[in-house]
Amino acid sequence: MNAAPSRWRRLAIKLAQHASWVLPGAGPWAEAMRHELDHIADDAAALRWALGGLLASYRARLALSRCFRARVRLRSVGTIGVLMLVIGFALVGHASGQPEPLRPVFDETACDLPGVSPEIRPRLRCGTVSVPRNHDNPGVGRFKLAVVVVKSAQQPSFSEPVVYISGGPGGPLTIYADHQARTPYAPSRDLILVDQRGTGRSEPKLCPELDSALLDAALAVATDPSDDALAKRRTVYAACRAEAVAHGFDLKDFGTSVTAADFESVRRALGIERWNVYGESYGTTVAMTLVALHPDTVRSAVLDSIYPPDPRPMHSANVADALDAFFGYCAGDQACAAAYPDLAATYRETVSGLARAPLIVTVPPEMHLPDDQVSLTSTLFEALVSRLIYYPTAYPSLPRLIATVRDRDSQGLGKVLSSALAAMAAEVNPSTHLAVECRDRPHHRDPLPAGASVLDRLQPYGVCDDWSEIGPAPLVPIGTAVPTLVLAGEFDPVTRPSDSQHVAALIGPNARWVEFPRIGHNVRAFSPCGAKIAAGFIENPAQSPDTSCADRAAPIRFLPK
């Protein structure tokens, strides 16, 4: 039974082994072909089987690697030649024992993006990059990611472009290509935009029919974070999960480590040796992981409004600190202090007033809410203010808004509320958001912490255990050699400036940390000074940037009462 295998069988085994090295991804399919060999009794049939598998593997590899195909000019070589070459390889054995990772491909398509103006259009290259659903097991299917390359307005451009990694998690990006092209991160560098898996125009859509139900459930929790509302939210998420699983999606195929691997695939598909990574908000989580895992591919990194991995303070504590800083600024500003003395007390008074009796606010019919009305409860108001503090554009009117609600004047509130809700809906895909957060952040599996407020209840506590297992933790590139610039807003409700500074210290001596007064979350979008510093840093990462403009930020021009 255990007689030594014949020469032909040994050759067949070698060929099959080589086929599994050659086959893209070397997933279960290569293994399947190889194992099948042992079930074929006849040596000649086994050899035919192995040869066929080998040819199939090379065909699959060549089909994926267009560049290779172009270079080799396969047609002139001929099948017999390839076959001889292949057998030669197999007999010599595979030097490294591991397959060379296959270069993924950028499939260029027409740019069917909304709102692209005629002058920007010629600068855009649109397409997709197909990535394995599971990078460790590439045989189990793929997702197509939407990718847009924005050619630099100034030509020729430098070879090391900027990749902008947007936030959320779950936020779309490529549909904003026109806006991104108009506000370049660095002159003379191309800009790469990617819709992360499960967002924007990229695959997959986990439960597209339930996205609006998920947003409704979130609004219901914000309005009244009762156990009933929380139970309803759990039900909608369970339905979403069931739909995703029924469509064959594995919820383990999400999370920052997967997204970082996707960006690596995109980089290789575009033939980029090194790029400059610009992460914003959740994008910093991805950027930090990318720098930690692939430092040789990153020329420089900008972390704008950092969202560090767990453990983090409770969300409500971060928001409270941001509001305190804002109220403190108002107290120190002559006009604000005169019009709104003790704004912090006014805010507390407003919240307790709404807790006693909510304010009915009429919203525009486009919101499709019952009777075009929203009941502005204390919790919804807190959630609203915690969003408004993100945006410096909201600061001049924020004290007046608080005072208006305190005085129970609902006029004009409808527009603010509806635009905040619309922004929330447009900002993230709720199912992808959950899919990533549940993989990344263990704290969602803890019981609600003591002292939790509605803002914490809005976080996915009590949902993740039924959603997916915890995944690999996002990373901080401690001690990296990659030059890194960390930008922090004074009123950032996601991460306190002091915590951001702490992360910068962890990253080490190659990280430079800059705080921007009177800025919230997302520095570059709201601070021309931040944009200038970032651009200068990307131009010359070795040089310490001139950050003096941050200290000359204009004061907030508060609206009068």
Add this chain to the structure above:
Amino acid sequence: MPRKPNSSRQTRALLAAFLDRSQIWRHGYDLSKETGLRSGTLYPLLMRLSEQGFLESRWEDAERPGLPPRHAYRLTARGLALALEQEMEVAVSDRAGATA
């Protein structure tokens, strides 16, 4: 007119083989013998049909000890629908040929 996807002779032969015993998990070599498709043709088809959700696959322990596990395949509900549709088309076109 572009050709319908998954309508090549080889794909049809493979789907027909699956349809014959649609409840049974099939192995690569058996399918190869039954359809006459060589491994180099068979596996790319199996991969494509799996990626498109027409086939499901699983690993099975070998029937005899000492042999490696085998990859086995079966039609999914979608795959069954596709295979049936193609069978029907064959039946209809055969009839059309007969009356012409």
